[in-house]
Amino acid sequence: MENVVLTIHLILALLLIGVVLLQRSEGGGLGIGGSGSTMSARGAATALTKLTWIFATAFIVTSITLTILSARGGNTGSVVDTTAPAAEAPAAPAAEEPAKTGGGLAGTDLTLPGPSTDAPASPPPADAPAAPSANP
Numbered sequence: 001m002e003n004v005v006l007t008i009h010l011i012l013a014l015l016l017i018g019v020v021l022l023q024r025s026e027g028g029g030l031g032i033g034g035s036g037s038t039m040s041a042r043g044a045a046t047a048l049t050k051l052t053w054i055f056a057t058a059f060i061v062t063s064i065t066l067t068i069l070s071a072r073g074g075n076t077g078s079v080v081d082t083t084a085p086a087a088e089a090p091a092a093p094a095a096e097e098p099a100k101t102g103g104g105l106a107g108t109d110l111t112l113p114g115p116s117t118d119a120p121a122s123p124p125p126a127d128a129p130a131a132p133s134a135n136p
Contacts, residue, residue: 002069009062016055023048 024045 002066002073005062005065005069009059009066012055012059012062016052016059019048019052019055023052
């Protein structure tokens with residue numbers, strides 16, 4: 001039933017658009033501007049105005065009918081209640097990888113790289129003696 005009313009509603013919407021575009025406007029109409037019309041300009045405007053009112057009334061009636069049909073057949077719960085629960089957090093990361101979170105994205109590290117712990121924080125001063133090498 002809802003699909004039939006929805007189809008009629010869409011057809012009425014297209015017909016209403018067409019009738020409104022055919023009406024005479026300040027700068028002329030899309031089909032009524034010429035003098036070759038069998039109807040007078042006043043008669044055509046009256047017929048199109050009546051047809052516009054009929055289509056508009058039918059469009060509003062189908063809109064209200066669709067609202068009633070969807071409210072009657074719908075669930076009473078909220079849309080938020082029907083969403084899937086959040087996925088479980090993954091198990092603890094492996095020992096060789098440090099635990100990093102990427103702003104809630106699993107497996108993605110979006111943090112900026114910090115200072116490396118492998119390299120010294122600053123180069124040694126130029127006048128400092130060099131460290132003895134292990135190979136003679």
